[in-house]
Amino acid sequence: MTHHVLVVDDDPHIRDLLSFALGKAGMRVSEAEDGEAAFAAVERAVPDLMILDINMPRLDGLDLCRRLRGSGGALAHLPILFLSSRDDAVDRIVGIEIGGDDYVVKPFSPREVVARVGAILKRGVPAPPPLPASVLRQGRLRLDGDAWEARVDDTPVATTATEFQLLALLVSLPSKVFSRDAIIDRLHGPGFAMTDRTIDSHIRNLRAKFARAGLDDLVETRAGVGYRIGKCG
CATH class of the missing domain: 3.40.50.2300 (Response regulator)
Incomplete structure (x- = not known):
């Protein structure tokens, strides 16, 4: 195509x-x-x-x-x-x-x-999560990979393609802390030129969007290590 x-x-x-x-x-x-x-x-x-x-x-x-x-x-x-x-x-x-x-x-x-x-x-579309279903859940957060839709309870939250993929990555492995380099490699492939600050900006943007929907614990920061999905409660 x-x-x-x-x-x-x-x-x-x-x-x-x-x-x-x-x-x-x-x-x-x-x-x-x-x-x-x-x-x-x-x-x-x-x-x-x-x-x-x-x-x-x-x-x-x-x-x-x-x-x-x-x-x-x-x-x-x-x-x-x-x-x-x-x-x-x-x-x-x-x-x-x-x-x-x-x-x-x-x-x-x-x-x-x-x-x-x-x-x-x-x-293209977000990478398929390591689950049999196309829907990922974490607490009140729901990600529909087929519809590219993120929701908090019944409230839709608009995300960009990159934001959705980043969030799907974190939710697919909820106990894992991802370094910024690991996030870049998973989203773009090894060697892709992107700065750590870009990942930080995506995370900050996601937190702000979901906070407006009433979800204040979307992503946890592990100082000196990276990020993992929060409890989303």
Whole structure:
């Protein structure tokens, strides 16, 4: 299957560069020059992944991501790879916290972007848990792997694809403490370039979302070791 990638950047040179690299990798590429144009494009046809620049006119990348994640349906789960400048460390962290799946820093290697896009697309649905059922439970938490749905009791909690997979990993082995490197390896494969801070941002984002649904003990932190699922009571 040919994947469709939407490249969103106000710099036409970057759009051309990425379109060429992704096209050579066998992907179908469309382009948008700003956030408003991108939102209109995904409403017409939802791509498999969006490459999204953070700093743009007419709706920047962070605000576009917030709009998508709050829209429900397929757009809420659209994988997003952020592009950011070297001096935008805060924006990169915020981008992950509001639902980005990964980021690449400018200036970048087109091969790195293609590799990261491929890694995100290969995830597809969450990895099957080591249980006969597709539903995972921990206390009041319920994860439905077929529907990509997380619930606290009867209350649905919207998660990104990466957040859902991370949570499913922790719930599938409730007694195990996962190091950040182990989480990255399980989600993306060994050698995938991602910082510990990215994992911390995903965890912080999950805690905030589930706390709003009344679940304050979603994930436990073991200092100097990593994370494991909480009692979710």
